[in-house]
Amino acid sequence: MxxxxxxxxxFSACGGGGNGAVDDTDxxxxxxxxxxxxxxASATSPYCLRVPAATTPPGQRQVRDFGAxxxxxxxxxxxxxxxxxxxRAGQTxxxxxxxxxxxxxxxxxxxxxxxTGAGATIHATNPDDQALRIEADNTTVSxxxxxxxxxxxxxxxxxxxxxxxxxxxxxxxxxIYNTVIxxxxxxxxxxxxxxxxxxxxxxxILLMRANGFLVANNTVVRTLADGIHVTAGSKNxxxxxxxxxxxxxxxxxxxxxxxxxxxxxxxTVLSSWNTRVENYLVRNVLIAxxxxxxxxxxxxxxxxxxxxxxxxxxxxDNVPHAAGVYLSREAGYQTFGVENVLIANNLIRxxxxxxxxxxxxxxxxxxxxxxxxxx
Numbered sequence: 001m002x003x004x005x006x007x008x009x010x011f012s013a014c015g016g017g018g019n020g021a022v023d024d025t026d027x028x029x030x031x032x033x034x035x036x037x038x039x040x041a042s043a044t045s046p047y048c049l050r051v052p053a054a055t056t057p058p059g060q061r062q063v064r065d066f067g068a069x070x071x072x073x074x075x076x077x078x079x080x081x082x083x084x085x086x087x088r089a090g091q092t093x094x095x096x097x098x099x100x101x102x103x104x105x106x107x108x109x110x111x112x113x114x115x116t117g118a119g120a121t122i123h124a125t126n127p128d129d130q131a132l133r134i135e136a137d138n139t140t141v142s143x144x145x146x147x148x149x150x151x152x153x154x155x156x157x158x159x160x161x162x163x164x165x166x167x168x169x170x171x172x173x174x175x176i177y178n179t180v181i182x183x184x185x186x187x188x189x190x191x192x193x194x195x196x197x198x199x200x201x202x203x204x205i206l207l208m209r210a211n212g213f214l215v216a217n218n219t220v221v222r223t224l225a226d227g228i229h230v231t232a233g234s235k236n237x238x239x240x241x242x243x244x245x246x247x248x249x250x251x252x253x254x255x256x257x258x259x260x261x262x263x264x265x266x267x268t269v270l271s272s273w274n275t276r277v278e279n280y281l282v283r284n285v286l287i288a289x290x291x292x293x294x295x296x297x298x299x300x301x302x303x304x305x306x307x308x309x310x311x312x313x314x315x316x317d318n319v320p321h322a323a324g325v326y327l328s329r330e331a332g333y334q335t336f337g338v339e340n341v342l343i344a345n346n347l348i349r350x351x352x353x354x355x356x357x358x359x360x361x362x363x364x365x366x367x368x369x370x371x372x373x374x375x
Contacts, residue, residue, distance in 0.1 A: 001184075005075065011046050013049075014049075017081060017237075020340050022059075023085060023166075025147060030313060032162070032290045034365075036308045037360075038089075038242075041053075041313070047167045048147070048202060049110045050187070058175065058361045059090050059091035059371075060092045060094050060133045061083065061086070061087060061091055061092065061093055061094065062078075062090070062093075062094050062096065063079070063080060063083050063093055063094065063095050063096070063117075064082075064096055065254065066079045066080070066082050066086070067079040067082075067278065067314065068080050068100055068122070069093075069290075070081065070095070070096055070097065070098020070099055070100055070115045070120065071098040071099050073101065074101065075101050075102070075103050075125075075179055076094055076100045076102060076209075077101075077102045077103050077104055077106070079123075080100065080105065080106055081101065081106055084106060084107065084109070084110070084113075085109060085110065086287045087110055087113045087140070088110060088112070088113070089110070089112025089113065089179050089201070090113075090303045090348050091112075091114075091123055092113065092114040092116060092195070093113065093114070093115045093116070094116055094117055094364060095116070095117025095120035095122075095144065095354070096117065096119075096120060096209040096273060097116075097118070097120055098119070098120060098121070099120075099121045099123055099135075100120065100121065100122050100138070101123050101125055102122060102123070102124050102125065102130070102331050103124075103125050103126050103129075104126060104130075105129050105131040105132070105133055105158045106131070106133065107124040107133050107135055108130050108132070108133065108134045108135055108136055109135050109318065111136040111137040111139065111188060112136075112137070112138040112139075113136075113137050113139060113140075113180065114139075114140040114142065114148065115132075115139075115141050115142070115144070116140075116141075116142045116143045116144065117143060117144050117250045118143045119344070120135075120144055120145065121144075121145040121146070121147055122144060122145070122146050122147075122151075123146075123147045123148065123149075123189060124146070124148040124149065124161070125127075125148075126149070127148070127149055127150050127152075127154070127159075127201045128154045128159070128160065128201070129159075129163065129296040130148050130156075130158065130160075130162065130200070130201060131157065131160055131161060131162070131163040131206075132146070132156070132161065132162050132163065133158065133163045133165060134162070134163065134164045134165075134179055135165070135177060136167040137176060137177040137178055137179075137284070138177065138178045139176075139178075139179050139180070140179075140180040140181075140182070140183050140205070141162060141180070141182075141184060141245065142180070142181075142182045142183045142184065143182075143183045143241050144184050144185075144310055145184070145185040145186075145187060145340055146161045146162065146184065146185070146186045146200075147186075147187055147188070147189035147199060147234030148185070148189065148198070148199055148200055148201065149189070149225060150198040150199075150200065150201045152201075152224075153196055153201065153203070153224040153226070153248060154201040154227060154310060154368055155168075155202055155225070156202070157206060157208065157357065158309050159188055159200065159201035159202035159203075159225075159226070160200055160201075160202045160203040160204065160205070160206040160223075160229075161186050161199065161200040161203075161204055161205070162181055162184065162186070162204070162205045162206070163181050163206045163207075163208070163224070164176050164181075164206070164207045164208060164209075164210040164213065164234075164260055165207075165208040165209070165229075165232075168208075170260075171198070171259075171260025171261055172260065172279070173208050173232055174209065175186045175210075175211050175233075175267040175325075176209065176210050176211070176224075177210075177211050177212050178211075178212045178213070179207070179210055179212075179213045179214070179223050179336050180213070180214045180216075180224045181205055181213070181215045181247070182214065182216045182217050182218065183213070183217045183218065184219075185216070185218070185219045186199045186204040186205070186219070186220045187219065187221050187222070187223075188221055188222040193277045194298055194345055197222060197223045197358070197360075198223065198224050198248075198360065199220070199221060199222050199223050200223040200224060200225070201223045201224055202223070202224060202225040202226075202231045202245070203223055203226045203227070203228070203249075204218075204220035204223040204226070204227045204228060204244075205218065205227070205228045205229070206229045207228075207229070207230045207234045207237070207310040208231055208232035208234065208243075209232045209233045209234055209279070209286065210230075210234040210235075210237060211234070211235055211236055211237075212237065213234065213236075213237035213238070214237065214238050214240070215228060215237070215238070215239045215240070215242065216238065216239075216240040216241055216242065217240070217242065217245045217246075218242045218243075219242070220242065220243070220244045220245075220247070221244075221247075222245075222246045222358060222360075223247045223248060224247075224248040224249075224360065225247070225248055225249045225296070226247060226249045226250045226251070226252070226253040227242075227244035227245075227251045227252060227292075227295075228242065228251070228252045228253070229250070229252075229255065230252075230253065230254045230255070230282055230285060231254075231256065231257070231282060232257075232260075232279070232280060233256075233278060233279045233280050233281060233283075234282050234285070235281065235282060235283040235284050235285070236283075236284050236285075237286070238285070238288070239252060239285065239286070239287045239288075239290065240286070240288055240289050240290070241288075241289040241290065242290045242293070243290070243291045243292075243332075244290065244292045244293075244295075245292070245293055245294050245295075246296070246356065246357060246358040247294060247295040247296075247298070248295065248296060248297055248298070248360060248363065249295070249297050249298035250294055250298040250299045250300070250301070250302040250326075251292040251293075251298070251300050251301065251316075252254075252287055252290065252292065252300070252301045252302070252307075253298075253301075253304070253307045254282050254285060254287075254301075254302065254303045254304070254309060255282070255302070255304045255306075255335065255337055256280055256281045256305030256336040257305070257333065257335055257336075258305075258334050258335065258336055259334065260280075261336070262333070262334045263334065265266055266333060269334075270352065276286060277336075280336070281305065281306070281307055281336050282305065282306045282307070282309070283306070283307045283308055283309075283361070284307070284308045284309075285306070285308075285309050285310070286310045286312070286347075287301060287309070287310065287311045287312070287314065288310070288311075288313045288314065289313050289314065289344070290315070291314075291315050291317075292312045292314065292315065292316045292317075292319075293315075293316060293317040293318040293319065293350075294317075294318050294320070294356050294357050294358070295319070295320070295356060296320065296321065296356040296358060296359045296360060296363050296364040297321050297363050297364060297367070298321060298322060299319065299321075299322045299323045299324070299326040299372075300316040300319040300323065300324040300325060300326075300351075301314065301316070301326070302326040302327075302347070303323070303324075303325075303327050303328075303338055303341055304326070304328050304329070304330050304335050304338075304340075305329060305330075305335035305336035305338065306336070306338055306341065307336075307338075307339045307340055308340045309338075309340070309341045309342075310341075310342045310344075311325060311342065311343045311344075311346065312340070312342070312343075312344045312345050312346065313344075313345050313346065314347075315346070315347045315375070316346065316347070316348045316349070316351075317347070317349055317350055318349075318350045318356070318357075319348075319350070319351045319352065320352060320354055320355055320356045320364060320369070321352065321354070321356075321364060321367065321370065322369070322372050323351065323372035323374070323375065324348040324351045324373075324374040324375060325343055325346070325348065325374070325375045327341055327375075343375060348374045348375065349374075351372075351373070351374045352369045352370075352371070352372070
């Protein structure tokens with residue numbers, strides 16, 4: 001029998017993406033609540049799996065009004081950034097259909113805005129600086145396509161495409177509340193077998209110290225690192241109904257390092273344990289209804305350090321290199337351990353029995369399978 005967990009904590013796994021502040025309370029005591037039964041009910045509830053219908057807030061502004069024009073083959077970075085810096089809470093920045101070029105990362109610094117554009121593509125031309133960086137609370141990014149020029153796998157936050165991260169220096173990040181990333185497409189821009197057949201130099205969607213987040217109904221294809229990566233103390237979130245294919249590492253990764261820099265001594269970690277838990281341990285995340293398969297490296301869903309994570313109703317088909325679902329503390333990377341993880345009602349098949357449909361620079365062909373099981 002697993003230990004009881006508070007009803008409030010269970011239901012907060014179905015939260016995220018709201019308009020109010022998120023309760024930081026992660027544990028409590030509720031008599032008579034069995035965690036396994038409660039989490040199964042929570043994970044399979046239609047209220048968890050249903051993604052609310054998208055709405056368009058009042059106060060639309062067109063990005064073309066700031067000088068960013070689609071399909072003109074001109075760099076639109078300055079114009080889009082000026083638009084983002086001009087909008088205020090409750091306003092929506094709309095991209096007309098077409099292709100917009102950016103040569104460096106864009107920053108969302110003002111809280112409460114929505115960025116959207118059905119039929120619009122934001123194409124990053126610089127492999128070394130290509131993110132849409134969400135640095136403010138209550139931000140929604142929806143219905144956009146993101147493509148990129150890439151060369152080699154990179155590792156910094158600005159090498160991913162949609163990033164929730166407010167770097168405050170020294171390897172620390174400010175908490176970002178209530179982020180919604182939905183109905184976007186992160187996709188390859190070129191022909192298979194070429195460098196431009198990749199969509200991001202690192203991850204597709206990266207969340208660092210996000211509190212109360214919804215990542216739903218996105219398609220992420222051919223990133224050079226993880227498709228969706230959650231780290232740096234992110235908590236109280238939902239990753240629902242996404243399609244992730246042919247990535248260069250874990251399709252969905254939850255990773256909790258004990259420090260922003262390594263190596264670090266165990267004595268140092270223990271001396272500031274509560275602070276490190278708050279800053280670095282990923283907690284209370286629901287991963288449900290996702291369709292995953294065909295990456296050329298890494299695991300399907302990985303929880304390398306995490307607490308109160310539910311993995312439910314996902315389909316993983318063709319995980320060529322490693323485990324379908326992987327739970328671990330990795331000493332070499334000095335991560336936290338894994339606690340209170342529920343894996344239920346998933347379809348996992350073709351684990352290390354097939355080759356990937358896409359293999360960037362023969363990564364899979366020149367490596368060995370791990371021999372890990374489906375879970």
